[in-house]
Amino acid sequence: MKTIDQVLNEKSNDYSPLEDEYFKSTGHSLSLDPNNPPAPIPTVKPLNVSVVIPAWNASSTILSCLTAIEESSFNIKHQNRLQVIVIDDGSTDKTWEIVKNNDLSLHFMAIRTQNLGQAKALNTGISLAEGDIIVSCDADMILNYYAIEHFVTRHELFPNVLLAGFRSNSSKNDLRVKSEFMRQIGSPRGTFFAGDERIFYSTSGWPDNMCLTSGHFKNLGNSKGLWMPDDEICEDPWRLSDLVFGALFSLSRNVYIKIGGYDERLQGWGSTDGLLAAKAIANGQYVIPVYAASGLHINHQFRTKNKQEEYAKNRKMFFDIIKTEKISSYTDWIKKAKKRIIDSFSRNPQGKFLKSEKENSTQSKTINFTKKLDDLLALGQYSKAYDILVKARLKSGSNHLLKLGKVLIGLNRYKEATDVLNEFPIELAIAQAASGLFAAAHKTLKNVVFVHPQSKELTYWYYTSTDTHIRQGSRYFRQEFYQIALRCFEAALINDPNNRKALNNRDKCLSRLS
Known part of the structure; x- marks a missing residue:
């Protein structure tokens, strides 16, 4: 049996055949049509979705995050197919109270655990997810109107894809990220991918755009990498799996089950999402950027004091795991996750969600x-x-x-x-x-x-x-x-x-x- 790394060395990420199939089915580009609404695919079986949101001391952003999902096209059109799960990872602020007291029109579940870290929080949410597709979404993300629907239409055609979403930073004072504003006007229209770090790198130099350099991820199979301008000794390239940000991506629930969920040996900041993505790639998934699926990321102070130390430790463990662990012999981290729950509740929408897509589209569609x-x-x-x-x-x-x-x-x-x-x-x-x-x-x-x-x-x-x-x-x-x-x-x-x-x-x- 091969190790994860051996499979990654052999696995191409050239998804060109999927592009061709998507265009034949929809008349749209799989990745490069960011400002068009999702293309309907009437001949396929509809998929259900679970949005899983880990939250730690997110009292300033969690309500806005949830409101954007409530006001999304997918919830408006297919509310019975959308489940939203928030995992409060032992917050010490008012996150839990805000989550409990929300009156949003969502099929909603909230879970409270002790402060155990991102990987364990996510696995706890995944253990209760009912959707065919799981969308990973950070608690400080404000998804655009069509983000979830863009993910779903692609998954409905392709069972073997991990879809990467994008984000641009926004001030907490931006009207578009205010819950009360979204409930009146709707979740943000347009796309917010151009400010993403993978497109607009923070350090001046070559490459300045990881997506272009990699042919929109196509050329990053076979364990190829990107040496960025701040890596002066060219020793730690960005791999394909590193281009999957936990802030926003989607993956089949079946794949999560096959690879055992998030690896809980990684603690703190860095490589948690990358290791999950590496295992998914080794499981046969193509990683595809979906620029239309994007959101506004509310700026806040970084919550980890020892970011670089945690990254170095996790990065070493990442390589240790992929070089030694065999595929199809993954630890099942999800199996015991429910035992961590110390409080929970669920709520169905109160009455029918009456907003129509027309009513929710009052924001200008004009792109400046x-x-x-x-x-x-x-x-x-x-x-x-x-x-x-x-x-x-x-x-x-x-x-x-x-x-x-x-x-x-x-x-x-x-x-x-x-x-x-x-x-x-x-x-x-x-x-x-x-x-x-x-x-x-x-x-x-x-x-x-x-x-x-x-x-x-x-x-x-x-x-x-x-x-x-x-x-x-x-x-x-x-x-x-x-x-x-x-x-x-x-x-x-x-x-x-x-x-x-x-x-x-x-x-x-x-x-x-x-």
Whole structure:
């Protein structure tokens, strides 16, 4: 019997055949149609859903989280198919009181346990889940109107998928995340994927968009990884399983049962969701990003004091487990989870939920110009973005010149990009390097260093060593990620315009890409 890691090394994540099947069935893209409503699939058996929400000291967000689900398209259309489970993991604030006193129109169950941690809380909720599909949702997430329905329509066609949702940060003062506002107007319309860390990485450098670099996760099978700009020694790449965030994803309940649920050996922050995802992948699941399934994440102070220490410990355990544990011999962590419950209650909706989809859609469906551009850039749809920018008849002083420059770089029109990026030195240097003007790119950043030597953006582009860029590019080249390898070697040449090794490696990339 093979270990989890051995299976992951062999398992592709190329879900292209599923894309083709989804398009034939619906006329829509499986992943890349984020602003369209879910496509109806009338010929399949309807699936029931359980949304499982772990909550610890979430009194400031839990009611808004639940209200968004109440006001979602799936609850409005199919309330009898939706179950919502909140697990209060020993909160010391008023989370339990708020959960008990809510009057939301949901098939609702609340569970209270001692403070045992995320994995045990989730397993306790899963042990009571009745849905065919389980949606994992954090207590500080405000799901958009169609998020749950987007998950379900895809699961109804494909039994072997783990669907990743997305999020963008929001202030607690944002009207869209207020419970009372949503009960009047409805849960947030639109999508909120472009601000997600997997798309807009927090550290400037290559790669800047994990989704694009990985071909929307397709190329991250076979244990390939992403070495991000803040990993200076290129030792801890992001794996496919790391791109599954517990804040929002969906997976068949049958798969949870087969792999035993969340591994309770992991305590504290980090790798809990990744290990579950790794086991699911080894069980035959494709990991697919669904940009249409997204939400607003309410910003709050980080609740873990020892984040890095907990991550390091859990990361080591993650690798120990996948390298030694055999598939089909998983511990059943769910089996005894119900014994942890110290209090619980359930509630059915009071009367019929009378809101119609029309009544709940009063928010504007118009996507503003800037957001539309951001969405297209996030998905790498540069030609569409360019058409929009051309129609807008930009003037030289426009705030959208930076976006135009990025679009032109994405279209490999580097000379045109350099003509519009004079006010944006990092992007200008990138365009110059892509044109082969390495000395000019070096001079561009040197001028920035003279004025703003402490700029964080310069950490990767100017202060990181040439050898580090070459090492990063070589990692990508060996994986056949030639486009991002090319960019890494160009970053090396911005630092050292005459570096022979970087020049040779760049030529190899261009040869493979031609």
